[in-house]
Structure formats: C-alpha cells, structure tokens
Amino acid sequence: xxxxxxxxxxxSLLSRMDIDKNEIKDIEEKLTKIIDFVxxxxxxxxxNIAPMAHPLNQSQRLRIDEVTETNDxxxxxxxxxxxEKGMYLVPKVID
Amino acid sequence: xxxxxxxxxTLVELKKALNEKNLSSREITETLLSRINDFDDSVNSFITxxxxxxxxxxxxxxxxxxxxxxxxxxxLPFAHKDLFCTKGTLTTCGxxxxxxxxxxxxxxxxxxxxxxxxxxxxKTNMDEFAMGSSNETSYYGSVGNPWDLKLSPGGSSGGxxxxxxxxxxxxxxxxxxxxxxxxxxxxxGITGIKPTYGRVSRYGMIAFASSLDQGGVFARSCxxxxxxxxxxxxxxxxxxxxxxxxxxxxxxxINHPIKDLKIGLVKQHFEEGLDEENKKNLLSxxxxxxxxxxxxIEIDLPNIGLSVPxxxxxxxxxxxxxxxxxxxxxxxxxTENYENLxxxxxxxxxxxxxxxxxxxxxxxxxxxxxxxxxxxYLKAQKVRQLISQDFKNAFEKVxxxxxxTTPSPAFELGAKMDDPIxxxxxxxxxxxxxxxxxxxISVPCGFVNDLPVGLxxxxxxxxxxxxxxxxxxxxxxxxxxxxxxxxxx
Numbered sequence: 001x002x003x004x005x006x007x008x009x010x011x012s013l014l015s016r017m018d019i020d021k022n023e024i025k026d027i028e029e030k031l032t033k034i035i036d037f038v039x040x041x042x043x044x045x046x047x048n049i050a051p052m053a054h055p056l057n058q059s060q061r062l063r064i065d066e067v068t069e070t071n072d073x074x075x076x077x078x079x080x081x082x083x084e085k086g087m088y089l090v091p092k093v094i095d
Numbered sequence: 096x097x098x099x100x101x102x103x104x105t106l107v108e109l110k111k112a113l114n115e116k117n118l119s120s121r122e123i124t125e126t127l128l129s130r131i132n133d134f135d136d137s138v139n140s141f142i143t144x145x146x147x148x149x150x151x152x153x154x155x156x157x158x159x160x161x162x163x164x165x166x167x168x169x170x171l172p173f174a175h176k177d178l179f180c181t182k183g184t185l186t187t188c189g190x191x192x193x194x195x196x197x198x199x200x201x202x203x204x205x206x207x208x209x210x211x212x213x214x215x216x217x218k219t220n221m222d223e224f225a226m227g228s229s230n231e232t233s234y235y236g237s238v239g240n241p242w243d244l245k246l247s248p249g250g251s252s253g254g255x256x257x258x259x260x261x262x263x264x265x266x267x268x269x270x271x272x273x274x275x276x277x278x279x280x281x282x283x284g285i286t287g288i289k290p291t292y293g294r295v296s297r298y299g300m301i302a303f304a305s306s307l308d309q310g311g312v313f314a315r316s317c318x319x320x321x322x323x324x325x326x327x328x329x330x331x332x333x334x335x336x337x338x339x340x341x342x343x344x345x346x347x348x349i350n351h352p353i354k355d356l357k358i359g360l361v362k363q364h365f366e367e368g369l370d371e372e373n374k375k376n377l378l379s380x381x382x383x384x385x386x387x388x389x390x391x392i393e394i395d396l397p398n399i400g401l402s403v404p405x406x407x408x409x410x411x412x413x414x415x416x417x418x419x420x421x422x423x424x425x426x427x428x429x430t431e432n433y434e435n436l437x438x439x440x441x442x443x444x445x446x447x448x449x450x451x452x453x454x455x456x457x458x459x460x461x462x463x464x465x466x467x468x469x470x471x472y473l474k475a476q477k478v479r480q481l482i483s484q485d486f487k488n489a490f491e492k493v494x495x496x497x498x499x500t501t502p503s504p505a506f507e508l509g510a511k512m513d514d515p516i517x518x519x520x521x522x523x524x525x526x527x528x529x530x531x532x533x534x535x536i537s538v539p540c541g542f543v544n545d546l547p548v549g550l551x552x553x554x555x556x557x558x559x560x561x562x563x564x565x566x567x568x569x570x571x572x573x574x575x576x577x578x579x580x581x582x583x584x
Contacts, residue, residue, distance in 0.1 A: 003461070011457045014464065015415060016422075016437070018445025019453070027454065030515050034458055037516050038404040041474050044481070051476035052483060054306060054336075055292040055532025056556060061335045075199045079426035088424050091436045 002032045101126045102262040103579070106171055106319040109265065113160055113170050120160070120170030124153035124214055127172050131216065131263045134583065137244055140258040142177045142235045143185045144217040152214045159212075167326060169212030174267040176255050177218040178225055179205050179310070180299040188301045189221040189233040189251075192421050192428045192447035202299025203331045204268060204310050211326040216264055220254030223449045224418065225275055225303045227251050228521040229511065232451040237508050240283060241580040242546055246505040249279030249521075252313070256283040259313045261583040266314040266323055270300060272307045273406050274500075274525025277537035280313055281500035281549025284539045284578055286566065287313045288320050291557050292532030293338035295324075296331035304413035305336075307406075307529045316576055317538065317566035321345035324559065340557050348560035349567035354388030356561060359493035363399050364524065370503040373548050376541030377499050380550045383572050384497070384565065394489040394496065398481045402526045403519055405482065408462050408475035409530075415459025421447060454515065483531035490555045495565055499524055500537040500549035528553045536562040539575035547578065
C-alpha cells in the first residue's frame with residue numbers, strides 16, 4: 001500500500017507537526033516501505049484472539065484518592081520559556 | 096593500588112578496594128573523569144558531564160567510608176542514559192526538543208541508585224527519544240563503537256554501552272523498548288540486562304512506548320549487573336505498572352550451579368538471517384552451558400517472525416500518543432515565529448523533532464487513525480498476544496531461551512540510515528522479549544571479524560535470577576567479557 005503526498009500532509013496536520021517541503025518525498029517513500037512491511041500482519045489469522053495491552057495482563061493498581069503532591073509550581077515553571085504571574089503564555093486562542 | 100588499573104576494574108573489585116581503603120572514591124572519580132576527558136572526543140558517549148558534583152559527592156563518600164557509614168554502592172562511579180530525569184541536571188533524551196530541559200525531580204531509578212551511594216559522572220548519549228538502533232538519530236551526534244570508531248555501537252542506549260566498553264565508567268543505566276540495551280551490549284562486547292516489564296520503575300524515565308519500555312543496566316560482568324539491578328528493582332508507588340514481586344538477592348543467585356537448568360534453542364533462529372560465524376559462536380556457547388550439566392531442548396516460537404512488524408505498529412502508536420506532550424508550552428523547545436496556536440504547535444514540533452522521531456509519530460498516527468485502527472493497531476495487539484503465548488508455551492518446557500542477540504556484528508555508521516526496514520531488522524531477535532514483557536540478558540560470546548557478538552538469554556517473568564546464574568557461570572568459564580578494545584586498554 002502506498003502513502004501519498006496528501007496523506008502525509010494529513011498526518012502532519014493530525015500530529016500538529018510541520019513537515020518541510022523538501023522532506024515530503026523522503027517521508028512518502030519511507031512511510032510506504034514501513035506500512036508495506038507491517039502489512040505482513042494481515043497474513044495471519046487472529047480470530048478469537050484477545051488483544052494484548054499489558055505484557056503481564058495485569059490490571060491497574062489503584063490507590064486511595066488523596067493529595068500526595070505539594071504545590072511546586074514555581075520550581076516546575078522554571079522550565080517554561082514564557083510565563084506571567086504563574087501562568088503559561090500561549091498565542092491568543094479566543095478573540 | 097596503581098591508578099592506572101582503575102578503569103579496568105569491575106564494580107565488585109572497586110567496592111572491595113574502597114572498603115579495604117586501598118582506593119578512595121575521589122581517586123576513582125578523578126581518574127575516570129580525566130579518562131573521559133582524554134577519550135570522549137572520539138567516542139562521544141556523553142552528552143553532559145557532572146564532574147564538579149561527582150568530585151564533591153566522592154569526597155563525601157570517602158568520609159562515609161572512613162566513618163563506616165557506607166551503603167551498598169557508596170563511592171562507586173556510574174553514568175545514566177540521558178533518558179532518566181536527573182534533578183537539576185540537563186536531561187535531553189537525545190533530542191533538540193529537550194535541549195534546555197532541567198528536570199525538577201529525579202527518576203526513581205536515579206534516586207534509588209543515589210541513595211545506594213553511586214557517583215554519577217554524567218549523562219550518556221542515545222538515539223533521539225530512544226528511537227533508533229545505531230545511536231545515529233541523536234541530536235548530539237553519533238557515537239563511535241570502541242572496537243572501531245567508524246562503526247556504530249548500536250542503539251538506542253549506544254552512549255552507555257560505548258562508555259562501559261571503552262572503560263570510561265564501569266556500569267551505566269540503559270532502557271530497552273525493542274532491544275536498546277541488549278543490542279548495543281552485544282555490539283560493544285559487554286553485558287546488558289533488560290528486566291521483566293514492571294521489575295524496575297519507569298517513573299522519571301522519559302516515555303517512548305509505555306507497554307514495552309523497561310530500564311536496565313550495562314556492566315562488564317553479570318556479577319556487576321546483578322549488584323546494580325538489586326538496587327534498581329522493586330515496587331514504586333509512583334509507577335502503577337511497577338511490580339510488587341519481591342526482589343531476590345541476585346548476587347547470591349549467580350553462584351547457583353546450572354546443572355538442573357533447561358535451556359531452549361529456538362528452531363526459527365537458525366532458519367534465517369543469522370551470520371554463519373555468529374552461529375558457530377552461539378553453538379559453542381551452548382556447548383559451554385551443556386558442559387555444566389544444563390539440558391538443551393529445541394523449542395518452537397511459530398509466530399516470532401512477525402515480532403518486528405508487530406513492534407513497529409505497537410511502539411509507533413504508543414510513541415505518537417506519548418510524544419504529544421511536547422507542545423512548547425511548559426518545557427522544552429518553543430518556536431519563535433508563529434501567527435496562531437496551531438502554527439505554534441506545528442512549528443515547535445516540526446523544529447524540535449528529528450527525522451526518525453517524525454517518521455515514528457506519523458506511522459503511529461496512521462495506524463491509530465480512523466479506518467486503519469482495526470487493520471493495524473488492533474491486529475498488532477492480537478499478534479502480540481500470539482507471540483507472547485508462544486513464549487509462555489516454551490517456558491513450560493524450559494527455564495531459559497538461548498539465542499543470538501543480533502544477526503551480525505557492528506555495522507558502519509551511515510550504512511543503514513537510508514533504509515528504515517533494514518535498521519529495524521537489527522532487533523529481530525530482541526523484540527520478542529519486549530512484546531511479552533520477559534527479562535533478557537546479552538553476554539559476550541565471541542568475535543566475528545574481530546568484532547564482539549552476544550549470546551541472548553530470555554527468562555520467564557521475574558526469572559532474572561536464572562539469567563544471571565547462566566550468564567555468570569558462562570563468564571566463569573569464558574573470558575569474552577574481559578576482552579578490551581585495543582585503543583582503550
């Protein structure tokens with residue numbers, strides 16, 4: 001199965017990730033190769049087989065819902081490049 | 096004790112020298128730091144050095160030892176793959192996206208090893224976000240294989256493997272999603288173990304594919320790996336997938352004889368892709384284990400041939416989801432030129448991620464997208480179940496499954512970068528253990544064209560003890576693990 005230029009553009013939109021014009025052809029070729037390769041999976045029957053999500057087939061361990069973290073905002077926000085009054089700055093979303 | 100020998104000593108030997116006060120932690124630390132300074136320009140195994148902090152901690156360790164207050168690993172030199180969060184120390188995950196990320200907390204593994212007393216010398220190079228099998232996708236440059244610097248050390252934990260092989264540090268952490276500890280261990284002639292899924296906490300390990308990722312360790316002997324894993328493993332409240340299974344005393348179990356052990360040889364491993372010389376080494380390693388009384392049985396893993404395509408669907412899907420967190424807002428790279436929020440995200444991610452990471456995110460997005468989910472993602476999860484079941488069936492007959500770690504020895508840098516499938520097939524023998532969550536170790540078992548290759552042993556869930564036991568007994572009878580690259584003797 002081949003992946004075309006329009007699909008690459010759509011995947012770029014879905015994943016919110018710019019793809020340089022010069023990169024498209026290379027991505028097109030390589031992604032087609034990858035999808036062709038994983039198409040091998042269609043050769044085997046998996047009727048009545050349960051999908052496996054956890055290697056040990058374990059269920060999630062739960063804990064009592066209580067606050068365990070203290071407010072460490074200042075420290076955590078040291079990694080943000082633009083903050084103001086403890087808030088993260090992003091481009092304007094609502095007019 | 097002459098300082099000229101420090102770099103060749105194992106952790107167990109260094110620990111003895113420290114406790115007997117033949118060496119100080121400061122001497123060890125300074126010797127290795129100066130060695131890294133002399134050699135790492137050519138290897139490029141470290142992204143960040145933490146020299147000043149290391150010397151300070153070594154001096155504190157020496158005080159503790161003098162007062163008899165030492166813990167299990169006090170004063171021993173160590174390095175962490177740059178995927179483990181280290182409080183106050185740059186953690187890049189090999190990516191431009193995290194070129195400025197200074198974690199406000201330590202990964203549980205880092206914290207546990209720090210509490211046990213190790214001295215961190217620095218953070219090691221790796222494929223970007225652990226996606227790669229050659230260390231060439233790192234934003235911080237490729238790493239040279241100490242056996243021949245024109246060759247790749249493997250990946251994704253290539254920096255840790257190369258640093259241990261070049262005798263720059265005796266042991267280092269790694270992570271293994273599809274073979275990222277075992278493959279570089281094999282290609283650089285050292286020992287590397289990926290524990291059972293859930294054996295080691297993933298808290299503070301930057302996520303790639305959460306149902307496959309597992310932290311482990313590189314060392315120059317099974318004994319050293321056992322010493323470290325004992326301190327790394329165990330239940331962690333901060334990782335709900337970490338296991339409550341009791342952590343055994345690995346250092347004690349390595350000495351158990353293997354005469355009652357049943358070892359499985361996989362029929363399919365001999366059917367395709369295995370280098371002739373590599374096969375000879377493997378069979379000779381099996382003979383060595385047999386000579387100790389282990390029983391060897393042929394086993395069948397009928398669906399193992401589908402492990403690589405299964406992996407590339409599951410891992411890419413999980414990666415596309417995990418890496419959606421890099422949005423430029425809270426941490427990491429942030430684009431400077433944008434008109435609106437959409438563009439802000441797209442440019443930040445387009446600039447921050449390298450080509451291989453982008454390919455995997457797009458593959459993952461594709462297999463999870465409407466119309467393809469059932470055909471790819473759900474299908475792969477079902478095939479994963481079949482592959483895992485094959486292993487479980489085999490483990491009803493045997494304790495350990497033996498085979499090659501890689502199809503061939505180290506390859507040239509650049510050789511496989513143009514063909515993703517050829518690169519992916521490097522992990523053909525290692526991926527099965529990740530899909531099923533089984534522990535697996537690679538130990539050096541000989542040379543092909545003067546380059547090291549590894550014997551892989553896969554165990555039952557939480558069967559790390561039999562892997563160490565087998566590996567250690569093998570290392571008592573062979574000296575492959577003691578071979579040192581000429582340039583780094």
